[in-house]
Amino acid sequence: MATVQRWSGIEVRALREAKRMSIREFAAHLGVSERMISKWEAGKENIRPRPVNQAALDTALARCDPDTQARFSFLTGDSLVPEEDGGAAAEPIGGSHVRHPVDGRSMAKVDGSVFLSGPGNEPLWLPAFYIDVHPVTNDEYARFVAATGHTAPQDWENGRPADGRGDHPVVFVTWTDAAAYAEWTGKSLPTGQQWEKAARGTRGTVYPWGDQTTPAKCNVRENGVGSTTAVDCYQSGVSPYGVFDMCGNVWEWCSTQTKPGRHELKGGAWTSPFLRATPSSFNDAAESMCDDDTGFRCAVTAETLDG
Numbered sequence: 093m094a095t096v097q098r099w100s101g102i103e104v105r106a107l108r109e110a111k112r113m114s115i116r117e118f119a120a121h122l123g124v125s126e127r128m129i130s131k132w133e134a135g136k137e138n139i140r141p142r143p144v145n146q147a148a149l150d151t152a153l154a155r156c157d158p159d160t161q162a163r164f165s166f167l168t169g170d171s172l173v174p175e176e177d178g179g180a181a182a183e184p185i186g187g188s189h190v191r192h193p194v195d196g197r198s199m200a201k202v203d204g205s206v207f208l209s210g211p212g213n214e215p216l217w218l219p220a221f222y223i224d225v226h227p228v229t230n231d232e233y234a235r236f237v238a239a240t241g242h243t244a245p246q247d248w249e250n251g252r253p254a255d256g257r258g259d260h261p262v263v264f265v266t267w268t269d270a271a272a273y274a275e276w277t278g279k280s281l282p283t284g285q286q287w288e289k290a291a292r293g294t295r296g297t298v299y300p301w302g303d304q305t306t307p308a309k310c311n312v313r314e315n316g317v318g319s320t321t322a323v324d325c326y327q328s329g330v331s332p333y334g335v336f337d338m339c340g341n342v343w344e345w346c347s348t349q350t351k352p353g354r355h356e357l358k359g360g361a362w363t364s365p366f367l368r369a370t371p372s373s374f375n376d377a378a379e380s381m382c383d384d385d386t387g388f389r390c391a392v393t394a395e396t397l398d399g
Contacts, residue, residue, distance in 0.1 A: 208296030293332030310340030
């Protein structure tokens with residue numbers, strides 16, 4: 093939780109903007125005059141509200157929802173690291189990986205915290221969850237098809253993936269196909285925000301590996317591979333949580349609905365220019381879309397695995 097040792101005009105303005113209130117609304121919220129708010133903000137670091145007003149500001153901040161607290165932390169220059177972390181460095185790659193009890197797939201834990209979301213790096217709180225370390229592969233999808241009788245992807249031969257492609261991400265799956273697999277495992281498709289946090293970590297880096305523009309770290313059009321690759325191929329491109337293929341290889345379906353019948357896609361693909369593979373970028377498609385560059389991975393709440 094964001095806290096303030098001693099309020100100045102800087103923190104007053106940050107709280108008002110985090111709450112997205114006008115000066116009039118914020119004054120009414122605190123029970124002071126508009127002139128008082130204007131005076132505090134104009135004085136910046138040189139203004140110290142009286143103790144009774146400091147207490148009112150403390151209460152206003154404490155009652156904010158997590159997203160508002162996150163915006164306040166961002167506006168005041170906080171590091172956005174939870175207090176119990178003590179300002180520690182970014183999450184270690186490969187930490188907190190577990191095997192899911194139903195499908196046996198490796199999943200990475202993404203702790204509950206603020207992260208910087210979207211092209212504008214908007215602070216956003218997400219509770220803890222787990223996400224598949226790799227996209228669902230052909231071999232893994234084949235077990236689902238065998239167990240349920242679900243229709244096999246159109247690029248398979250005689251109901252089986254082509255030789256040598258078992259560890260490639262499954263493609264030619266609609267959103268409905270992906271959601272059916274997720275339900276079979278007791279998971280769900282990740283939201284667009286969950287997916288992005290797992291890709292970028294908490295600190296707003298542009299790519300999973302940092303801010304360096306390095307197409308060689310992922311399977312995108314510029315590299316000329318011309319097809320999908322094994323899901324563990326690009327080991328230098330993993331995210332801060334040790335999650336693979338968050339840039340390139342295949343677009344990945346998310347649970348987030350953008351319009352009726354349409355859902356968000358993340359990550360770019362082997363067919364995409366590197367520019368389109370930025371994890372914060374937006375893309376969506378009709379849930380019936382089925383192509384050779386679109387797959388998925390699954391997520392699950394932390395309570396489900398930790399509980």
